[in-house]
Amino acid sequence: MIRQQQIALLKRLLLHVDAKTTHLAEAPWRNDISVYTDPAHYARERAILFRQHPLLMGFASEWAGPGAFRTDDSAGVPILIARGRDQKLRAFLNVCRHRGAKVVEGCGKARVFSCPYHAWTYDLAGRVMGIPDERAFPGVRNERGSLAELPLCEKHGLVWVIPTASRDASAGFDIDPWLGGLGPELAHYDFASWSFYDRRVIPESMNWKLLVDTFHEGYHIGFLHKQSLSGILYGNVTDFEAFGLNHRLTMPRKKLERLKAEPEDTWDLMWNTTLIYSLIPNTLLMVQGDHVELARIFPTEDRTDRAIMDLALYVPKAPSTETERQHWDKNMQLVLDVVTGEDFPAGRTIQMGLNSGAQTHTVYGRNEPALIHYHQSMLKALGVGSTALRQAAE
Numbered sequence: 399m400i401r402q403q404q405i406a407l408l409k410r411l412l413l414h415v416d417a418k419t420t421h422l423a424e425a426p427w428r429n430d431i432s433v434y435t436d437p438a439h440y441a442r443e444r445a446i447l448f449r450q451h452p453l454l455m456g457f458a459s460e461w462a463g464p465g466a467f468r469t470d471d472s473a474g475v476p477i478l479i480a481r482g483r484d485q486k487l488r489a490f491l492n493v494c495r496h497r498g499a500k501v502v503e504g505c506g507k508a509r510v511f512s513c514p515y516h517a518w519t520y521d522l523a524g525r526v527m528g529i530p531d532e533r534a535f536p537g538v539r540n541e542r543g544s545l546a547e548l549p550l551c552e553k554h555g556l557v558w559v560i561p562t563a564s565r566d567a568s569a570g571f572d573i574d575p576w577l578g579g580l581g582p583e584l585a586h587y588d589f590a591s592w593s594f595y596d597r598r599v600i601p602e603s604m605n606w607k608l609l610v611d612t613f614h615e616g617y618h619i620g621f622l623h624k625q626s627l628s629g630i631l632y633g634n635v636t637d638f639e640a641f642g643l644n645h646r647l648t649m650p651r652k653k654l655e656r657l658k659a660e661p662e663d664t665w666d667l668m669w670n671t672t673l674i675y676s677l678i679p680n681t682l683l684m685v686q687g688d689h690v691e692l693a694r695i696f697p698t699e700d701r702t703d704r705a706i707m708d709l710a711l712y713v714p715k716a717p718s719t720e721t722e723r724q725h726w727d728k729n730m731q732l733v734l735d736v737v738t739g740e741d742f743p744a745g746r747t748i749q750m751g752l753n754s755g756a757q758t759h760t761v762y763g764r765n766e767p768a769l770i771h772y773h774q775s776m777l778k779a780l781g782v783g784s785t786a787l788r789q790a791a792e
């Protein structure tokens with residue numbers, strides 16, 4: 399975001415804080431609860447949003463040089479991302495071309511990948527290198543000479559993958575048309591120079607979108623987070639801006655008011671706010687003062703009420719002292735405490751409520767524009783009109 403836009407955003411937030419107002423949607427919106435509970439809707443989400451849509455996999459700096467690799471099963475298919483000798487980052491289905499075992503686990507640096515089962519080996523570009531006792535597999539190299547490649551885009555310091563193999567996957571794709579104009583703003587953070595710090599995977603027993611919803615409004619901060627975040631952030635005060643099907647939600651920190659006494663050219667957007675970028679379908683990139691939290695949320699176990707959150711913390715510079723490490727550990731612990739100790743338990747009660755038959759719709763208020771935009775965008779991405787959804791539910 400350019401400097402003038404940052405100042406304008408801070409001014410909008412200061413006005414909201416003074417007037418005790420917040421960005422308002424045109425009208426409240428009612429969402430069918432079937433989007434959270436209906437198995438057919440869920441199957442459609444998995445087929446379209448988690449197979450045909452780009453998913454953010456992490457910061458490009460996680461694959462820092464030739465041989466750097468990371469595996470990721472969150473989307474429901476095993477994915478291997480590796481940087482080649484030619485510096486090109488590639489994604490593959492992590493499925494051995496012999497009998498389909500996982501070729502490699504975890505993350506690290508490699509020169510070749512060797513399947514643990516019968517030791518077929520692959521180079522960093524996914525090509526089959528060695529086949530023990532190859533006489534027994536006549537013609538197999540011509541038929542299946544490399545791992546199945548997935549389309550990947552490395553841009554703005556971030557990495558996206560579309561988790562469906564295709565013949566022309568090596569050509570990649572451009573993420574910008576999917577970002578609805580958000581690309582330059584993301585590029586401005588220079589994420590390529592940031593460092594990965596820590597990652598946790600948290601399983602939850604509720605629909606995956608209830609986890610996402612947690613991050614889409616500040617209305618609850620003064621209540622659910624009375625003992626935690628409400629000392630840091632204003633409740634029910636947000637700035638909202640849509641970028642195609644994605645959006646940015648900005649919450650002012652309590653220290654924002656100090657800016658009034660300081661000259662505008664010293665105002666710092668990151669330091670005085672929490673910026674939450676929501677990239678459909680499942681990603682929240684949260685700029686938190688001095689670090690970034692990346693939450694990626696996935697349906698799992700083939701059940702409408704099971705999900706995982708993959709939460710990663712990135713820092714501007716790799717820590718070099720124990721004090722720095724303690725600082726980042728404390729930040730990771732804070733977000734885990736708040737999200738898993740306060741937000742998700744509330745979400746689980748919503749899941750029970752959805753299943754109870756108490757109501758056919760949930761309601762998002764005018765002060766929850768990000769929730770409205772997210773869920774309307776999801777229906778668009780799925781090609782489902784809300785009217786069609788209601789008829790289907792009746």
Ligand code: FES
Binds near residue numbers: 495497499513514517
């Ligand atoms: S399954 Fe990988 S070498 Fe046999």
Ligand SMILES: [Fe+2]
Binds near residue numbers: 612618623741
């Ligand atoms: Fe929350």
